Amino acid sequence: MSVSLYQSGMSGLLAAQQQLATTGHNISNVNTDGYNRQRAEQNATVGLNNGNNYIGGGTYIQDITRLYDQFSHKEQITNQSKLGNADSLHARLTQLDQVMSTSGNAVVGSLDQFYQALNGVADNPNDSGLRSIVLNQANTLSNDFNQLTNNLDQMTKSINGEIEQVASKISEISQELAKINETIMHSQQGGQPNDLLDKRDQLIGELSNYTQVNTVKDANNVMTVMIGQGTTLVAGITPMTLQVNAGDPDSQQTELRLVSGSSSVALKGSTLGGSLAASFEFRDEHLSQTRTEIDRLAMAISSTLNDSQASGLDLNGLQGVNIFTDINSTQLQQGRVLAHSGNSGSTQAEITITDVSKLTTDEFEIRFEGGNFTLYNLTSGSSENLGPPILPSGGTHKPSSPDYGFSFVETGTPAAGDKFTIIPTKNSAALMQTTLTDGNAIAASTAIGVTPSTNNVSDGKIEIINVMNPEDAKSFTGTGLTVDVVESAPGSGIFDYRVFDTATPPALITSGNYNAGDSEVVDLPPLPGTPAFQIEISGNLVGSGTNAREEFSINDAFGVGNGKHAVAMAKTQEVGVTNGGKETFSKSLAVSTSVVGAKASNAELTADTAQALFTQAYNRNQSTSGVNLDEEAANLLKFQQAYQAASQIISTANTIFDTILAAVR
Incomplete structure (x- = not known):
C-alpha cells in the first residue's frame, strides 16, 4: 500500500511540477x-486490479498543448494585411497631399503674380x-514647377x-520560415514544438503586414x-526570394x-496585398496621375503663353519669341517615347x-505588329x-479616332513585336525653364488692329482671330486695308465681302x-501666298x-504705348485650356x-476601419491564445497547492513504510 501511495x-x-513550469512559461512570455x-x-x-477492484495509480501529463485557433489566427493575419495596406496608402497619400498643398500652392501664387x-x-x-518684373515672375513660376516635380521625384525614390x-x-522571412519548417519536420516525433510553431506564426504575422x-x-505540420x-x-523547406529590378x-x-x-518570374506588385x-x-x-496632371499643366501654360507671345510684337517691333521652353523641343519630344529593352528594330521615335x-x-503604348504601328490606350x-x-x-502618324493631341514621329526600320511606351506630357514640368x-x-x-467705320449701323463685326507672323502682318497691312461687306440682295441672307488695299485706285x-x-x-494675304494673319467676319x-x-x-x-497684346496675353489666365478646354x-x-486631398481623406477612413477590424480580430485570437495574468496567477496558486499536497502524500507514504519496517524488526 505504501508503495502505491x-x-x-x-x-x-x-x-x-510540470503544471507550475508551464504556468511560469506562460507568465514569462506574457x-x-x-x-x-x-x-x-x-x-x-x-x-491496478487487486482482484476485486481497481486501485488508482496516480496521474501523468499527457501533453503540453498549444491553445491555438487556426480560424481566429487566419482572421487576424488577413486583417493585418488589410491594415498594412491601408496604413501605408494613407501615409503616402497624406504626404502627397502635403506636397500639393505647399508646392502646389506655390505654383498657384507664382502664376497669379506672373x-x-x-x-x-x-x-x-x-x-x-x-x-x-514679368521675367522675374516667369522665372519664379518655372522654378516652382521644377520644385514641385522634384518633390514628386523624391517621393518616387522613397517609394x-x-x-x-x-x-x-x-526574403529574410522566407528563409527563416523554411529553416523553421525543417526543424519542425525533424522534431515532430518528440512531441509538438510549441515555441517553434509560435515563432513560425509570428513570422507569418509579420509577413502579412507586407503582403497578403x-x-x-x-x-508533418510543415507549412507552404x-x-x-x-x-x-x-x-x-525551400525558400524563394524577392528581387527588385x-x-x-x-x-x-x-x-x-x-x-x-536560377529562374525567376515577374510579379505584379499591386496584386500582392x-x-x-x-x-x-x-x-x-x-503619384503617376498627379505627376501627369502637373506636367500637362506646365505644358499648357508654356504652350499658351509661347503661342500668345508669338502673335505680338516686342518693344523693337519684332515678333515675340518663346517665354518658356518650347513644348516640342527635341529633348522633350524624344523623352516622351520609352523604347522597351526587347526591341530589335532600329526605330527612333x-x-x-x-x-x-x-x-x-x-x-499609351505603340506596338509594331502585322506590318503596322498600333496605338493602344492602356487606360480605356x-x-x-x-x-x-x-x-x-x-514619317508622322497622327491618331484621329479620337485625336489625343499628339503625333507619333518615327524613323528607322521597326521589327515585329517592338513596343514603345508613350507619355505625352513627360518631363514638361521638370524641364520647364524661362x-x-x-x-x-x-x-x-499688337501688330494690326481693326477699326469699324463710323457710318456702320449693324452689329456685325470683323476680328483679328489669329496672327501667325506679326512682322509680316504689320508689313502686309502697310498703309492700311479696307474690308467692305454688303448683302447681295435685300433679304437674301447672303453677304459679299471684299478686301482692298489703299492704293489709288x-x-x-x-x-x-x-x-x-x-x-x-479669311487668310491674309490669301493663297497662294503665306498667310500672316486671319480675320473673321460675322453678323x-x-x-x-x-x-x-x-x-x-x-x-x-x-507704336509707343500699345499694350493691347499684353492685355490679350493676360486674358489667357481666364481661358479654359486643359481637360478639353474646360479648365x-x-x-x-x-x-x-x-x-x-479627397483620396487622402478616404484613405484615412479606410485605415481607421481596417484598424478597428484588426483590433477585433486580434482580441478574438487573444481570447483563445493570449496569456491572462489573472488566470495564470490563480493556476499558479492551484498548482502550488497541488505540489504541496503531493509532497504530503509522499511524506505519509514514508511514515507508513517506516511503521511497517519497525513492526517486522
Missing part, C-alpha cells in the same frame, strides 16, 4: 509577440522695370527604396506559404521578380504635341491602327461671301439704305490638389 504522490508531484499560451494536459493513470505683372505691362508697355527594403525583409498571406500545412494571389514563397522601359518604375534558384501592394498602387496610380487642350492623363482599352512605317526616311532673358522682348504690342486683294448666321474666316452686316456697305479698316497698330490653369491645379 508513494507512486501516486510522486506522479502528483511531477505533474504539479509580452512575447506571437506567443500562444500553453496548457499541461493532465490525465489519471490506469488503475499675370499681375503682365497686367502691369499692359498698362505701361514702355516701362522696362515692369517688363523685368522605390521602401519596395527594396520590404522585398529584402520578405495564405498557408497550407501537410501531415503563398503570397498575393497564390504565388508560392515557401515550399516546405529596374523597370522596363521606365527604370524608375521598379519591378518585382520571384527568384527560385499588404503595404507592398500599397507602395505599388501609390507610385503607379496616384518622338512625340510631337499638336493640341494641348486634347491631352489626357491616359497611358481602345486601339487604333496608325499604318505602316514610312520608309526609308520615316528662356526669355530680355524684358524688351515681351510682345506687349484701290486694288482688290480677295473676296467671297457667306450666309447669314455663319461667319467667314448681319446690313448698312443703312439700299445696298449700303459696312466698312472696316485694318491698319498697322504697332483654366488655376482650376486645373485646384482640381488636382482637391482630388489628392
Whole structure:
C-alpha cells in the first residue's frame, strides 16, 4: 500500500511540477509577440486490479498543448494585411497631399503674380522695370514647377527604396520560415514544438503586414506559404526570394521578380496585398496621375503663353519669341517615347504635341505588329491602327479616332513585336525653364488692329482671330486695308465681302461671301501666298439704305504705348485650356490638389476601419491564445497547492513504510 501511495504522490508531484513550469512559461512570455499560451494536459493513470477492484495509480501529463485557433489566427493575419495596406496608402497619400498643398500652392501664387505683372505691362508697355518684373515672375513660376516635380521625384525614390527594403525583409522571412519548417519536420516525433510553431506564426504575422498571406500545412505540420494571389514563397523547406529590378522601359518604375534558384518570374506588385501592394498602387496610380496632371499643366501654360507671345510684337517691333521652353523641343519630344529593352528594330521615335487642350492623363503604348504601328490606350482599352512605317526616311502618324493631341514621329526600320511606351506630357514640368532673358522682348504690342467705320449701323463685326507672323502682318497691312461687306440682295441672307488695299485706285486683294448666321474666316494675304494673319467676319452686316456697305479698316497698330497684346496675353489666365478646354490653369491645379486631398481623406477612413477590424480580430485570437495574468496567477496558486499536497502524500507514504519496517524488526 505504501508503495502505491508513494507512486501516486510522486506522479502528483511531477505533474504539479510540470503544471507550475508551464504556468511560469506562460507568465514569462506574457509580452512575447506571437506567443500562444500553453496548457499541461493532465490525465489519471490506469488503475491496478487487486482482484476485486481497481486501485488508482496516480496521474501523468499527457501533453503540453498549444491553445491555438487556426480560424481566429487566419482572421487576424488577413486583417493585418488589410491594415498594412491601408496604413501605408494613407501615409503616402497624406504626404502627397502635403506636397500639393505647399508646392502646389506655390505654383498657384507664382502664376497669379506672373499675370499681375503682365497686367502691369499692359498698362505701361514702355516701362522696362515692369517688363523685368514679368521675367522675374516667369522665372519664379518655372522654378516652382521644377520644385514641385522634384518633390514628386523624391517621393518616387522613397517609394522605390521602401519596395527594396520590404522585398529584402520578405526574403529574410522566407528563409527563416523554411529553416523553421525543417526543424519542425525533424522534431515532430518528440512531441509538438510549441515555441517553434509560435515563432513560425509570428513570422507569418509579420509577413502579412507586407503582403497578403495564405498557408497550407501537410501531415508533418510543415507549412507552404503563398503570397498575393497564390504565388508560392515557401515550399516546405525551400525558400524563394524577392528581387527588385529596374523597370522596363521606365527604370524608375521598379519591378518585382520571384527568384527560385536560377529562374525567376515577374510579379505584379499591386496584386500582392499588404503595404507592398500599397507602395505599388501609390507610385503607379496616384503619384503617376498627379505627376501627369502637373506636367500637362506646365505644358499648357508654356504652350499658351509661347503661342500668345508669338502673335505680338516686342518693344523693337519684332515678333515675340518663346517665354518658356518650347513644348516640342527635341529633348522633350524624344523623352516622351520609352523604347522597351526587347526591341530589335532600329526605330527612333518622338512625340510631337499638336493640341494641348486634347491631352489626357491616359497611358499609351505603340506596338509594331502585322506590318503596322498600333496605338493602344492602356487606360480605356481602345486601339487604333496608325499604318505602316514610312520608309526609308520615316514619317508622322497622327491618331484621329479620337485625336489625343499628339503625333507619333518615327524613323528607322521597326521589327515585329517592338513596343514603345508613350507619355505625352513627360518631363514638361521638370524641364520647364524661362528662356526669355530680355524684358524688351515681351510682345506687349499688337501688330494690326481693326477699326469699324463710323457710318456702320449693324452689329456685325470683323476680328483679328489669329496672327501667325506679326512682322509680316504689320508689313502686309502697310498703309492700311479696307474690308467692305454688303448683302447681295435685300433679304437674301447672303453677304459679299471684299478686301482692298489703299492704293489709288484701290486694288482688290480677295473676296467671297457667306450666309447669314455663319461667319467667314479669311487668310491674309490669301493663297497662294503665306498667310500672316486671319480675320473673321460675322453678323448681319446690313448698312443703312439700299445696298449700303459696312466698312472696316485694318491698319498697322504697332507704336509707343500699345499694350493691347499684353492685355490679350493676360486674358489667357481666364481661358479654359486643359481637360478639353474646360479648365483654366488655376482650376486645373485646384482640381488636382482637391482630388489628392479627397483620396487622402478616404484613405484615412479606410485605415481607421481596417484598424478597428484588426483590433477585433486580434482580441478574438487573444481570447483563445493570449496569456491572462489573472488566470495564470490563480493556476499558479492551484498548482502550488497541488505540489504541496503531493509532497504530503509522499511524506505519509514514508511514515507508513517506516511503521511497517519497525513492526517486522
